[in-house]
Amino acid sequence: MKLHEYQAKQLFDQAGIPVPFGVVARTPEEAARCYDTVKQQCRGGEGFICNVKAQLHAGGRGKVGGVVAVRSAAETAKAAAGLLGRRLVTKQTGPDGLPVSSVLIDERSTLARELYVALTIDRFQAQPMILASAKGGMDIEEVAATEPGAIVREAVDLEHGVSDEACARVAKLFELNAAQAATCTQTLRAMWELFRSKDCTLIEINPLGIITDGRMLAVDAKVTLDANALFRHPELAAMRDESQEHPLELKASKIGISYVGLEGNIGCLVNGAGLAMATNDIIKLCGGSPANFLDVGGGANVEQVTNAFSIILADARVKAVLVNIFGGIMRCDWIAEGLLKATAQLEVKLPIIVRLQGTNVEEGRRLLAGAKQLNLISVDELEAAARQVVELAR
Amino acid sequence: MSVLVGKETRVIVQGITGQAGAFHTEKMLEYGTAVVGGVTPGKAGGAVHGVPVFNTVAESVAATKANATVIFVPAKFAYSAVNEAIDAKLPLIVVITEGIPTLDMVRIKRRLGGTSIRLIGPNCPGLITPGACKLGIMPGYIHQPGSIAVLSRSGTLTYDAVYQLTQAGFGQSTCIGIGGDPVIGSGFVDLLPLFERDAQTEAIVLIGEIGGTEEEEAAAYIKAHVKKPVFAFVAGRMAPKEKRMGHAGAIIAGGKGTADEKFAALRAAGVTIIESPAAIGRTVAAVLRGGAEHAKLASGSRRRTPS
DSSP states (O other), X not given: XXXXXXXXXXXXXXXXXXXXXXXXXXXXXXXXXXXXXXXXXXXXXXXXXXXXXXXXXXXXXXXXXXXXXXXXXXXHHXXXXXXXXXXXXXXXXXXXXXXXXXXXXXXXXXXXXXXXXXXXXXXXXXXXXXXXXXXXXXXXXXXXXXXXXXXXXXXXXXXXXXXXXXXXXXXXXXXXXXXXXXHHHHHHHHHHHHHHHHTEEEEEEEEEEEETTSOEEEOSOEEEEOGGGGGGOHHHHTTOXXXXXXXXXXHHHHTTOEEEEOSSSEEEEESSHHHHHHHHHHHHHTTOOBSEEEEOOSOOOHHHHHHHHHHXXXXXXXXXXXXXXXXXSSOHHHHHHHHHHHHHXXXXXXOEEEEEEETTHHHHHHHHHHSSOTTEEEOSSHHHHHHHHHHHHO | OOSSOSTTOEEXXXXXXXXXXXXXXXXXXXXXXXXXXXXXXXXXXXEETTEEEESSHHHHHHHHOOOEEEEOOOHHHHHHHHHHHHHXXXXXXXXXXXXXXXXXXXXXXXXXXXXXXXXXXXXXXXXXXXXXXXXXSSOXXXXXXXXXXXXXXOSHHHHHHHHHHHHTTOOEEEEEEOOSSSSOSSXXXXXXXXXXXXXXXXXXXXXXXXXXXXXXXXXXXXXXXXXXXXXXXXXXXXXXXXXXOSSTTOOOBXXXXXXXXXXXXXXXXXXXEOOSGGGHHHHHHHHHHHHHHHHTXXXXXXXXXXX
């Protein structure tokens, strides 16, 4: 589960990671008052500069006007009015963009240097890992691709936390003076404590800024929480902003269906995540383009199949549907019955290719063949089924 | 011979009185698996499908001499269930449970380091040695004893692969679903040596997924250590970046872990690449039956065909 920058910074502040003073606002008027609050708190004078930062679950906002520098309460209100209620499209959001319903107003510092630090789980080593680079500010993935040596990795021990040696190596990489190195060590250890105690999967500070007066600050903040661990953090679960999630994906997730919208026109209904990805792949191999990834789950009962169809068909681009079910414990004849009921109930008119395999497959196929629903076509082989659905979607 | 499980495996089921635990206990018994006990705290003295229920793993092991456990307990309680199994020194722990917090798995992995305990999963279908022992939730009947090993990150896609192999006349030595989570007990690299050593296994089919580096690490290991023919399919070529595709593990982060990268690494290691998920059975058949002649056709295959 992703958090907004302002939420992440609240957690940083509580954990002892230095952040610029900032306040979140949901209306232009509130934003104007926030400017005054920040100015006062920072003992700023006339023309004190703040950032108005659009809050959305995607990076790249700086390049599309999502961060505005302001010098007065009036300017702040104007900048906030320009951002609030808009959908911001960045290179990470997709063409529809994401809605901006809040802005963070914080002190704009002049940065002498921009560093990068992150904490995540190295899956293969099954270990928490610090990633650090002196090349902060820019797209770290570009750095990783073009200059992998510029990123340093430091394992974190579950029990002992971030070692003195690791802190020293990061400070050396960052070329810090003694005071900055102390702040850096404090930041690394606070990051780990936050990561451990809140079940994070990612904490990223980019940039970790050295401002002109020598202080070190987390200028931006990205925190992703482990959705599987939210049961032990109800206060964090309450921070979820559903407006940042794709409406169909959100609707699906609430009923136990895993759905991801794609760009094509062939709806897919599959049981199992791996098989669902493989189904998307084979459609592509056959020259078509899937409209979605959909894993209906292991059960695939009538109710779930009906739910899945209603989600797939909510996408107006869908011209044909491929159902690919491997019946294991759930028998194919039950699945066929479910499909017939669901499509009849929803009055589905689109062509539906059904590929069933597994337990009681003959009976399942017989049921489909005997049904009066002419748009429901049973095809035995996956490749033939994919070719046919691609043809129908043309 | 087989890998990890066989006729001698004596299994307890943790969470046996739950819906999934009870259902699959029955299915495992039907398959001929020696399910000798079950554990649900507070339910000792009862029985599920004739299998005695105990309060703790330690009690069940003492009474039944079990040497493996399969865990169905809900995600919230899975961490302590696994720890209980580790405390009881069970050599094989299979975790079916989905949704275990990642840091819980990191803690478990740390505890397992330096022990000889083998953990499979979580969020996996389990493992099966056809005709001998089924320790998990896969449909038993699609399997057939034979010489092909199947190692997979998926569930139903694995069943499809096994079904294709069986249809093509290739039985399986042992099939293991390693699980779809970011942190898992045993990866491809941990299990490949067992199959390379296993006399019954003549060839290995790997089913990978986007995300992580499991397949890349496997490729490096295969190149250096595996002489048997290896086949591989990786699901998720179509997947967009930064999207979670059902499995927590199936996410391409920052262009890392794409299907194309994984295919390339495996191909470079001499693995026969299976291009389509529908071609798993027929690719194995073509290479193993077609011998050297077909080896030229199958991209990247430079391995000898077993006699």
